[in-house]
Amino acid sequence: MTATVEISVREAEVLALVGEHLSNAEIGARLFISVRTVESHVSSLLRKLEVPDRRALAQHASELGRADRSHPAPVLPTPLTSFIGRTRERAELTEMVKNDRQVTAVGPGGVGKTRLALTVAAELAGEFSDGVWFVDLVPINSPDVCVVAGTVGLALGLGEQPGRGMDESVLAALADRHALLVLDNCEHVLDGVALFIERLLAACPRVTVLATSRARLMVPFERAYAVPPMSLAGAGESDAVALFMDRAAASGWPPNHALREQVSEFCGRLDGVALAIELAAARWTTLGLDGLAAGLSDQLRMLAGGARTDDRHRSVRAALDWSHALLEPEDQVLLRRISVFMKSFTVQAAAEATASERGVVADGLARLAEQSLLVVTASPSGTEYRALETIRQYGMERLTEAGERGDARARHLRWCLAEAEELTVVRADWRARFDAVADDLRAALAWAADHPGQRVEAYGLARHLAELTFTRHLIGESQQRYEQAAALADDQAAASMLRHAAAVAGCRMRGDDMYRLNRAAADAALRAGDTAGAAADLATAAANAYRFASKFVRTLPQEEAIALITEARELAGDDPAAQAAVALAETGRALTEAFGAAQDGPGDALPETIARAERAVELAHRAGDPLAESAALDTLTGVQSWAGDAFAAAATARRRMTLLASAPDTPLGTHELIEALGEAAEAGLGVGDLPGARRWARQLADHPMLAEVGHRATSQLLVADALAGNVDEVRTRSARFLEAWQRAGSPSGSVLGPAVAGVAMIHGLRDDHDARREWNAVLDQLDTPTEHTFGYRAVYDSMLLLHNGDAGGALVRMAPEPGEVWRWVTWVWLHWYVALRAEATVLAGSSDAGDRLAEARTIVAGNPIAGAIVERAEALLAGDRERLLATVDVFDAAGCGYQSARTRVLAGGDHAARGAAELADLGLAPMAPSRRS
Known part of the structure; x- marks a missing residue:
C-alpha cells in the first residue's frame, strides 16, 4: 500500500515517531511544531494509509522501520574517541x-x-x-x-x-x-x-x-x-599500552613501536587507570616519555601515603596534579576559579565569575583547552567551554586549598543572579538559554542557602528560579523553589512566596499541598503583623477545599473548615480583599452543605446561596483583584448550574473568561485560567454552543502547562467532538488521550468519564464493537459513581439507541424524570437529557408525547441544538416534513453535523439517501429504522 501513497517528509517524520510510541506533545517538541499540527498529520496519515486508529498506525510504522532496523536506536552519547581493548x-x-x-x-x-x-x-x-x-x-x-x-x-x-x-x-x-x-x-x-x-x-x-x-x-x-584498570600484561597484549599509543598517535606524532616496553612500564606506574593514561598521552608531543615519567614521579611522591583516597584514586589525582603542574601560575588560578561552573560557559561568563579582564581570560581558556583540560564547543551564541567533571572536581579542591572557594562561589552567585534576572525578561531562545544555565543556578543556590551571609542573595535566586522553572513548566521544582524562597525570606516576603507555592500546587492538582501552603502563608503573615493577609490566606485555604475538592486526598472536615472561616472573619477587619476571601469561603461552605443535604432538588437554600455567591463576586470586584473575582465567579457558576440555570451559568463562565483575558502568567493566574477554560467549555456544551465549547476546549488542550497530560488536556474537546459527531477528530484525539492516560498510570476519577463514554459512543455509532468494548473497559476503570448512569451515560446511550432505531430502549434508558436525577443532569447534561427524552417519546409512540414535548420546549428554550431536537420531534409527531427539514440549517449552524445528517434520514425519501451519505462521510454506520420496544 505505502508504495502508492504520497507521504510528505514531515508526515514521514511524524509516522516514525508515532512508531516510537511518542505522544503528540512529545512529537511536537521533537519536531518543533505545535500539537495541533501533529494532530493534523496523524489524521492525514490515518486517512492515507487506511488504518483504523493510532495503534494500527504505530504498528504500520514499526513494520516500515523493520526494513532498516529491528530495534529502536540506542539513546546513548556518541564517544569522541575509539574504545580500546577490554x-x-x-x-x-x-x-x-x-x-x-x-x-x-x-x-x-x-x-x-x-x-x-x-x-x-x-x-x-x-x-x-x-x-x-x-x-x-x-x-x-x-x-x-x-x-x-x-x-x-x-x-x-x-x-x-x-x-x-x-x-x-x-x-x-x-x-x-x-x-x-x-x-x-x-x-x-x-x-x-x-x-x-x-x-x-x-x-x-x-x-x-x-x-x-x-x-x-x-x-x-x-x-x-x-571494573579493573586497563590490563598491564605484556607490552604486546596490554590494553593500557594500546590506549596510550592510540591517544598519543592522535596528536599527530605516533610513538615509536620500540618504546612499547617503556610505555608499558609508565602505564603500570599509572596503575592502568584509563583517565590518567589518556591525560598523559595528550602530553606526549610536548614532554616525551622521559618528561612524562619525571613529572609523574614527582606527583606520586607528593601524594604518597595520603589517607583521603585509595591507590587508584591517587593515580588519577597524580595525573591531574601533574597536568596542573604543567600550567603557568595564572592558568592554574583560572582553572580552579572556572571550576564553579557546572556546565558550559562563555568567555564573558568566566571573566565575570573570576573577576578578570575578558582578553586575559580568553587567552587562558584557549591554553587550558589546548592541554585537554577544557572541552570546546561552538554554539549559536559563540564559543563555549566546559570542564569534564573529574577535572572540575579537582579544580574545586584546588580552589578550597587556595582559600578562594568562598570568594569564587560568591562571584559565581552574583553571575547566576544576573543571568536569572535577565532570563525573567528575555524572550528569544528562552528555553535553550535557561536549560544552559539551570544547573549553575541550582548549584549557586545550594551553596548560598548554606551560608547565612548570602541569605539575601539566596532568597533572590530562589525566587527567580521558582519563576523560571514555572515558566519552563517544571512545576514540581517551581513549588519546591517557592517554598525554599519562603524559608530564606522575612515573614512578609515568605507569605507571598508561600501563596505562589500554593498556586503552583493547584496547577499540579495537589490540593493537600495547596491547603498546607495557604495555612503556612497565614502563619507567616501573622508573624509579620499582616492580619488582613492572614485572614485572606485562611479563607482561601477553606475556599479551595470546596472549589477543588477533587484535587484533595484528604477531605477537609466541616468543623475544621468552619474554624478556619471563623478565624479568618475575626482577622479580616474592614480589609476589602480579606472580606472578599471570607465571603467566598462562606459561599463554598453554604453550597456544599446545601447540596449535600438536598434530596429531591436544590430546595429552599438556593436563593440564599445565590445571594452569597453574588455578594462574594461584588466584594472581590470592589477589592480590585481580578483573580479573586475569577474565583468568586467560579463559585457563582457552580451555584447557577446547581439551580439548573444553564444559561446563567454559561454567561458567568464567559464573564470569567473575559476577566482572565489579560491574566498574568503567574502561578495563580495560570491556575485560574486553566480552571476557567474547562468550566467555559462545559458551560458551552450545556447550552448548545458547540463552537464556543470547542474553542475553549482547544485553548485548554493547547495550554503548555498541560502538554504532558493529554488525557486531561483533551477530555473537554473529546466531549464536544463526540456530541457533534466529529468522528475523525474523536479517533485522533482519543488515541492521544488513551496513550497519555496509560502513561500517567491509568488514574481513576469521574472527571474523565464524559470523554471516555463519548469515545465509546462514537465507536458504537461506527458499529465498531471491539473498539466500543475497549473504551467501555476504560470507563469501568475510572470508578465513576453508578449515579452517573443518569447523566452523560444516559445521553450517550440514548443517542446510540436512537441511531440503531431502538426508540423504546432509549425511552427506558431515560425513564426517570429530570427532577429525579437532577444531581447528574444539571450543568452540561440537562438540556441534552430533556431533548433526547422528548424525541424518544415521540419515536416510541408514547401517548404522552405532546405533554413531554411542551415541557421540554420550555426547559431547553434558547439552546439551539436541544431546541432543534425538540422541534424535530414535534415535526415528526405532526408529520410535517418541511418543518422537520428546517432544523437541518439550525444543526449545521450549531456545528452539529451528526444531528443534521440524522434529520435528513428521518425525513425519508431522497433526503434520507443524502443523510445516509453524510453519515458515511462522517465515518458512521447507517441508521436503522425506528422501532418500538
Missing part, C-alpha cells in the same frame, strides 16, 4: 547484564566505567526491543529520589504531570517496556538512586539497569562488577 571485561559485563536485572559497574574515578558501560550497552541494544537509554547523573546535587527520577524522566523525554510525581511518571512510562537503562555517575546520589532502582525493578519487570558508581548501590538483587 575484551574480557566487555564479555563479562555483557553476560551479567543479560542474566541480571541490576548490574553496577564499580570502580574508582577515571578507571573507565562509563566508556565500558556505553560500549556494552551499545552492543546489547538488539536485546532490548524498547531501546537503550543513558542518563548522566552528574548535574544533580541532591540525593532525593524525586530529583533522580526527574533527571531520568527528562532523559526519557517525559514531562511533569500535574497530580503525579516524576518518579511515578517514570515508573508508568516503563511499566511494560523491555529496555536497558544506563545510570551513569551514581556515587554522589547513592541513596536516591538506590531507592529509585528498587522501585523501578519492582514496578517494571522487563527493565534492566546498568549503573556506574564508585561505590555499590546496596539494593536488593544488585550484581556488582568491579
Whole structure:
C-alpha cells in the first residue's frame, strides 16, 4: 500500500515517531511544531494509509522501520574517541547484564566505567526491543529520589504531570517496556538512586539497569562488577599500552613501536587507570616519555601515603596534579576559579565569575583547552567551554586549598543572579538559554542557602528560579523553589512566596499541598503583623477545599473548615480583599452543605446561596483583584448550574473568561485560567454552543502547562467532538488521550468519564464493537459513581439507541424524570437529557408525547441544538416534513453535523439517501429504522 501513497517528509517524520510510541506533545517538541499540527498529520496519515486508529498506525510504522532496523536506536552519547581493548571485561559485563536485572559497574574515578558501560550497552541494544537509554547523573546535587527520577524522566523525554510525581511518571512510562537503562555517575546520589532502582525493578519487570558508581548501590538483587584498570600484561597484549599509543598517535606524532616496553612500564606506574593514561598521552608531543615519567614521579611522591583516597584514586589525582603542574601560575588560578561552573560557559561568563579582564581570560581558556583540560564547543551564541567533571572536581579542591572557594562561589552567585534576572525578561531562545544555565543556578543556590551571609542573595535566586522553572513548566521544582524562597525570606516576603507555592500546587492538582501552603502563608503573615493577609490566606485555604475538592486526598472536615472561616472573619477587619476571601469561603461552605443535604432538588437554600455567591463576586470586584473575582465567579457558576440555570451559568463562565483575558502568567493566574477554560467549555456544551465549547476546549488542550497530560488536556474537546459527531477528530484525539492516560498510570476519577463514554459512543455509532468494548473497559476503570448512569451515560446511550432505531430502549434508558436525577443532569447534561427524552417519546409512540414535548420546549428554550431536537420531534409527531427539514440549517449552524445528517434520514425519501451519505462521510454506520420496544 505505502508504495502508492504520497507521504510528505514531515508526515514521514511524524509516522516514525508515532512508531516510537511518542505522544503528540512529545512529537511536537521533537519536531518543533505545535500539537495541533501533529494532530493534523496523524489524521492525514490515518486517512492515507487506511488504518483504523493510532495503534494500527504505530504498528504500520514499526513494520516500515523493520526494513532498516529491528530495534529502536540506542539513546546513548556518541564517544569522541575509539574504545580500546577490554575484551574480557566487555564479555563479562555483557553476560551479567543479560542474566541480571541490576548490574553496577564499580570502580574508582577515571578507571573507565562509563566508556565500558556505553560500549556494552551499545552492543546489547538488539536485546532490548524498547531501546537503550543513558542518563548522566552528574548535574544533580541532591540525593532525593524525586530529583533522580526527574533527571531520568527528562532523559526519557517525559514531562511533569500535574497530580503525579516524576518518579511515578517514570515508573508508568516503563511499566511494560523491555529496555536497558544506563545510570551513569551514581556515587554522589547513592541513596536516591538506590531507592529509585528498587522501585523501578519492582514496578517494571522487563527493565534492566546498568549503573556506574564508585561505590555499590546496596539494593536488593544488585550484581556488582568491579571494573579493573586497563590490563598491564605484556607490552604486546596490554590494553593500557594500546590506549596510550592510540591517544598519543592522535596528536599527530605516533610513538615509536620500540618504546612499547617503556610505555608499558609508565602505564603500570599509572596503575592502568584509563583517565590518567589518556591525560598523559595528550602530553606526549610536548614532554616525551622521559618528561612524562619525571613529572609523574614527582606527583606520586607528593601524594604518597595520603589517607583521603585509595591507590587508584591517587593515580588519577597524580595525573591531574601533574597536568596542573604543567600550567603557568595564572592558568592554574583560572582553572580552579572556572571550576564553579557546572556546565558550559562563555568567555564573558568566566571573566565575570573570576573577576578578570575578558582578553586575559580568553587567552587562558584557549591554553587550558589546548592541554585537554577544557572541552570546546561552538554554539549559536559563540564559543563555549566546559570542564569534564573529574577535572572540575579537582579544580574545586584546588580552589578550597587556595582559600578562594568562598570568594569564587560568591562571584559565581552574583553571575547566576544576573543571568536569572535577565532570563525573567528575555524572550528569544528562552528555553535553550535557561536549560544552559539551570544547573549553575541550582548549584549557586545550594551553596548560598548554606551560608547565612548570602541569605539575601539566596532568597533572590530562589525566587527567580521558582519563576523560571514555572515558566519552563517544571512545576514540581517551581513549588519546591517557592517554598525554599519562603524559608530564606522575612515573614512578609515568605507569605507571598508561600501563596505562589500554593498556586503552583493547584496547577499540579495537589490540593493537600495547596491547603498546607495557604495555612503556612497565614502563619507567616501573622508573624509579620499582616492580619488582613492572614485572614485572606485562611479563607482561601477553606475556599479551595470546596472549589477543588477533587484535587484533595484528604477531605477537609466541616468543623475544621468552619474554624478556619471563623478565624479568618475575626482577622479580616474592614480589609476589602480579606472580606472578599471570607465571603467566598462562606459561599463554598453554604453550597456544599446545601447540596449535600438536598434530596429531591436544590430546595429552599438556593436563593440564599445565590445571594452569597453574588455578594462574594461584588466584594472581590470592589477589592480590585481580578483573580479573586475569577474565583468568586467560579463559585457563582457552580451555584447557577446547581439551580439548573444553564444559561446563567454559561454567561458567568464567559464573564470569567473575559476577566482572565489579560491574566498574568503567574502561578495563580495560570491556575485560574486553566480552571476557567474547562468550566467555559462545559458551560458551552450545556447550552448548545458547540463552537464556543470547542474553542475553549482547544485553548485548554493547547495550554503548555498541560502538554504532558493529554488525557486531561483533551477530555473537554473529546466531549464536544463526540456530541457533534466529529468522528475523525474523536479517533485522533482519543488515541492521544488513551496513550497519555496509560502513561500517567491509568488514574481513576469521574472527571474523565464524559470523554471516555463519548469515545465509546462514537465507536458504537461506527458499529465498531471491539473498539466500543475497549473504551467501555476504560470507563469501568475510572470508578465513576453508578449515579452517573443518569447523566452523560444516559445521553450517550440514548443517542446510540436512537441511531440503531431502538426508540423504546432509549425511552427506558431515560425513564426517570429530570427532577429525579437532577444531581447528574444539571450543568452540561440537562438540556441534552430533556431533548433526547422528548424525541424518544415521540419515536416510541408514547401517548404522552405532546405533554413531554411542551415541557421540554420550555426547559431547553434558547439552546439551539436541544431546541432543534425538540422541534424535530414535534415535526415528526405532526408529520410535517418541511418543518422537520428546517432544523437541518439550525444543526449545521450549531456545528452539529451528526444531528443534521440524522434529520435528513428521518425525513425519508431522497433526503434520507443524502443523510445516509453524510453519515458515511462522517465515518458512521447507517441508521436503522425506528422501532418500538
